[in-house]
Amino acid sequence: MPAPSRWMIRLALIYLLAGMAMGAMLLIHKAYPITPAVWMLLPIHIEVTIFGWIIQLTLGTAYWMLPRYIEGPPRGRPLLAAGMVLALNLGILLVIIDTLIMVSFPLQLTGRMLELMAVGLFIFLHWNRIVTYRTKKA
């Protein structure tokens, strides 16, 4: 398993635990209300479980498992893969921070742009890896 996949899958597991802990808190609050502020966790719970867990684990696993290049770096330029990991996680963090604190800087938009950049890098890195190794018989 290459390093970017290991980072993404480990981070996805951490996000899963964080997302599940927030979900559990929200569920307990439905039965025994703690404080209305608990509802602030809902958008973070959604962000963390969808982008941090599901999307991150899928991208990390695909980077590892899709067919590799026969010549040159087997999974494309490693720097771009590192950029993909960084952009996705920085994006998620910025969106979370925007939910928690009020700032004049458009954090949410910046975060979403970084997430979009990560997806763009993923497509760029994998487009030519979607191939078959079988060749047609003459």
Place this chain on the structure above:
Amino acid sequence: MPAIMPLFWHMLMVGWITQIIIGVSIWMFPGRNREEGFKAQKWGWLTFIFLNAGLVLRVISEPLVSISTSETWKTLLVVSAILQLVAGFTYFTEMWSRIMSKKQQREKRKRQRERSKK
């Protein structure tokens, strides 16, 4: 009806997507214990049991909490929350050590072979 919406989303995102990710990753990620049985694969089995028990309890108790004041449904909802969180921890325990490079995987296999020779 509003009480049904979170159930719809969680049956889809936890019962289907998360569960299929968990099942496939336990099968496909390196370092799988090929021995069958509950003891050999206890973290995987515990994840399966806790996740599904938690989700089923939630499906039953959450709509009832919104229409009834009974303590039973409230307690079951809390239990469902805890069970699903525990499933997260058991899955984490199963997977964390299995996220490794090819080199680490080779070293692990070598250690296992040496241990089985002794």
